[in-house]
Amino acid sequence: MSHTYLVQWTIKPKIAPRPWLACNRCRAARPFEPSGKTRLNANGRRLDAWLIYRCCSCDSTWNRPIFERRHIRDIDPHTLNALQTNDEAWIEKVSFDLDGLRRDAGQIEEFSEVHVQKTILNPAAESSPPLEIVLDLAMKTSLRTERLLSMELGLSRKRIAILEEAGRLSTAPSGKNALRRPVKDEMRITIDLAGEADRNAILSRAGP
Ligand SMILES: [Zn+2]
Structure with missing residues (x-):
């Protein structure tokens, strides 16, 4: 039996990362945002697929390769089906795939705005159990752990630092400066709030 008040925070970034590219029409580097559309071209049994981005200033497009000249038998059927049906959830996932975007664009603008959905996994007991937060990230975000805790x-930040120094706030995986780094999937944050005057207010903000 767990002796913590355990909550899960499911974190979803709000804005897809934007590559900065040389825009021909603007004649300058501009951020491009995903249009939510893809293009699929067939050349015999070989296919090309792209995710379409638009210049934020002039609507010029940039095609980000998903795959090129790939034989149809080498394409995952789920991916092919998603491309043929313009599957919104799949397109969103690719739009937020920072590592994939890095392969095709040099400079990328990342956003730290997120939506946080909170679920109670183990309710709080009458006594003062530590608060434990487990993070669930479907997509990467540049949001730092410290900022997430501060917002939610x-x-x-000063109080977070005091709790950390007193050994009452820890993360797993731990490591130097873990709080100053971007949040990670399956990361656990434990906070001992015993004796804190506003403990109940903090616990209520931790849950849904
Ligand atoms: Zn432009």
Whole structure:
């Protein structure tokens, strides 16, 4: 039996990363955003697929390769079906795939705005159990752990630092400066709030 008040935070970035590219029409480097559309071209049994981006200033397009000149038998059927049906969920996933975008674009603008959905996995007991937060990230984000805690729990950065120094706030995986790094999937944050005057307010913000 777990002796923590355990909550899961499912984190979803709000804005897809934007590559900065030389726009022919603007004659300057501009951010491009995903249009939510793909293009699929067939040349015999070989296919090309792209995700279409638009210049934020002039609507010029950039085609980000998903695959090129690939034989139809080498394409995952789920991917092919998603491309043929313009599957919104799949397109969104590719739009937020930062590592995939890095292969095709040099400079990328990342956003730290996220939507956080909170679920209670183990309810709080009457006593003062530590608060444990487990993160669930479907997509990468540049949001730092410290900033997430500050926003969602209403704790100042100074207070987070004090709790950390006192050994009352820890992360797993741990490591130097873990709080200053971007949040990670399956990361666990444990906070001992015993004796804190606003403990109940913090616990209520931690849950849904
Ligand atoms: Zn442009």
